Structures are given as structure tokens and as C-alpha cells.
Amino acid sequence: MSNLQGKVAVITGGSSGIGLATAQRFVKEGAYVYITGRRQSELDKAVALIGNNVTAVQGDVTSLPDLDRLYATIQAEKGQLDIVVANSGIVEPKSTADANETHFDKTFNINAKGVFYTVQKALPLISNGGAIIVVSSIVSSKGFPGYATYSATKAAVRSFVRTWTMELKERGIRVNTVSPGPVDTPMIDSQAESKEGADQVRAFFATQVPLGRMGQADEIAAAALFLASDESSYIAGIDLPVDGGMAQV
Template sequence: MQKLRDKVALVTGGNSGIGLAAAKAFAAEGAQVVITGRRRTVVDQAVQEIGFGALGIDGDVADPAHHAHVAEEVTRRFGPLDIYMANAGVNQITHSADVSEAEYDMQFGINARGVFFGVQKMVPILRDGGAIILVGSLASEKVLDGHAVYAGSKAAIGAFARSWAIELKDRGIRVNVLSPGPVDTAILEKLGVPPEERASFTAAMAAGIALGRLGGPDELARAALFLASDASSFVTGINLRVDGGMALL
């Protein structure tokens, strides 16, 4: 039996990486999937990859009006929402002394503001007993060079989740954080790793992971599926680290 049959799931940043892998997993398990992303062409391509009648909506997650529009579209087309995965995020590695105001505002705008107002706008259309998954990061717990701003924005997500798990308990809505370690996705290119240095970069990264390798998007998708499904029906307010044991080293 499909784990998410007849459910409606929304994944922000579902056009690439972990978000796309999760959207595919949700759709394969029977959910009506809606994804959001910044670029229309990339969103459309992701919708084709997901299949199963997925819907894509483009917009800026840092803008509360975007989330209000998404909530209206989901309700109009599919009715109440069952699963909300706030996955959209951005990371720019810069030493604290060199961080500009624009860079700070950009990371907090997408990673923290985007999550806060996304949940605020989705809670009214979320079905009682629904699930909220906030994608955090290992960086919120483990100090990584050049990650101070990113880590701070992701640490805010953990505080949001704990508050919302209590605020929404009377509706039976579960709120959990999924915190990835290094994952082998296109984010490596976005961080400026040249193709010819990718192998050495990933090898150096893997040396700091207990399991000795980077994670795969499908592995994070399976963890997200656990938090979205009834398999985690008695789980709320947790931070599920899917990091290959990197936090231990």
C-alpha cells in the first residue's frame, strides 16, 4: 500500500537536490505533489521528472505574498494540505569578517524568513494530523569554516520547530527538522567547486564523515518520507540528523 495515498504534499525548493528527490518519493508513494522554486524553467523541468500530475509554482520564498499565493492555489486545486516540507535554502560560504549586509540578509531571508512565513501561511490550510518538515543543517550544531551566517539561519529553524510542535499539538500536527550532512547534489557546483576538483573535494569531505562518504539525495528523501508518513506518527519536535555520523567527529 502506498504510504502517502490521497495526501497532498508541498515541497519548497522542490526543483532540485534534496527537495526534488523528496518530491519524487512522495509522488511515488501516492501523494499529489506541489513544488515551488525560483526559476520557472527549472520548476517546469522538475515537474516533468516527478510525473504523477505534479504541479509547479514559481516565486520567491522570502516573500510572504508568494506563500499566500501558493496556499490559495493548493486549496483551489486540491483542497487541504497534508504535508509541508520547507526545503528551499541557500548557503554562501564566507568568513564572518567578510560577510556583507546583503549576503546576511539574503541567507536569513530565504533560510529563516522564508520558512517562518511559509509555515504561517500554510498552517491554516493544513489538515489536522498533518506533518511539517523543516530542512535544517548539520551546520547548526557543528562548527564549519565560513558557515556562521548559514548556521545561524538554520539554527533558527530548530527554534521554530520546537515552538510550533507545541503551538500545533492540539491539532495533532507534527513538526520535525530534517538536518542533512554533506549530500552529493548540484549544491557542490553552486558552492563554487570546479568540476576538476570535485573528486578531491568530496574525498576530503568524506574523511570527516563517520560512514566515509557523502549522502545521496535518495537517502535524504527516504528520511523525509519517514517524517511525512504515519511511520513517524508519534514523532514531533525532533531534529533528525541524516549526516552519516559527521556530527560525532
């Protein structure tokens, strides 16, 4: 039997990168998956790639009405929710000296507020014994120049997970974070002004990883699958690094 047979999952930021790879993994393992994202055209492409057992719900994780609509849709169509993967996030590198209020608020609204309310709004629907996986980052525990705001948001969601593990223990809901290291996704391209610049970013990150390369989205998805499945039934409150050893040595 597949690891997630009969389960219903929601994955925010599911139209590309880690979110899309996770949705593909979950469907392959028997789950029905709802993916979210802000751009309908990207969601449509993701649905075509996933192929079956998937519904896309356009929305913004910083909008509480959008989150209400997401969970109302799942309730109406499936009547259950077993797994939440809070994956939506942005990276906009800026030094502390250059970060303005707009940058600060945008980063915290999406990466911290968005995660908080994605989980809060799911609580009335998610099954007892369910699983919540929050995508954090190894930067939550390391200092990288230019990533002050991003790193702080990832530390915030790691803190959320510790608290939620205790708050939800009576319901048997397991809450964990997965923390990727450098992963080769479209987000890398968004951090550079040109293809050459993006290639330089990739080359630099590869030199920082003991395994000598960047990770792939499917490798993070494999970790998320483990945390979502009964294979991790005695694991709660942890941070699972998937980083090629970058933050470990």
C-alpha cells in the same frame, strides 16, 4: 497501501537536489505534490522527471504574496494540504571577517524568514493531524569555518520547530527537522568556482564522514518520507540527523 496515499504535500525548493528527490519519493508513495522554485525552466524539468501527480508553482519563499498565491492555488485545486516540507535554502560560504550585510540579509531572508512564512502561511490550510518537515543541517550544532551565517539560520529553524511543536499540539500537527550532513547535490557545485574545485569539496567532505562518503539526495528524501508518514505518528519536535555519523561521533 502506499504510505502517503491521498495526501497533498507542498515542497519548497522542489526543482533540484533534496527537494526534487523528496517530491519523487512522495509521488511514488501516493501523494499529490506541489513543488516551488524561483526558475520556471528548472521547475519544468523537475515536473518532467517526476512525471505525474505534481504541479509546479513558480515563486520565491521570501515573497509573502508568492506564498499566498501558492496556498491559494492548492486550496482552489485540492481543497486540502496534509504535508509541508520547508526545504528552500542557500549556502554561500563566507568567513565572519568577509561577510557583508548583503550576504547576511540574503542568507537569513531565504533560510530563516522563508521557512517561517512558508509554515505560517500554510497553517490555515494544513489539516489537523498533518506533518511539517523543515530541512535543517548538522551545522546547526557544529562549528564549521566559513559557515557562520548559514549555520545560524539552520539553528534558527531548529528553534522554530521546537516552538511550533508546542503551538500546534492541539491540532495534532507533528513538526520535525531533518538535518543532512554533506549531500552530493548541485548545491556543492554552487560553492566552487570550477568542476575541479567542486570535486575537491566532495573529496574533502567524504573524509569527514565516518561512512566515508557523501550522502545522496534520495537518502534524505527517505527520512523526510518517514517523518511525513504515519510510520512516525509518535514523533514530534525531533531533529533527525542523516549524516553518515558526521555530527554524532
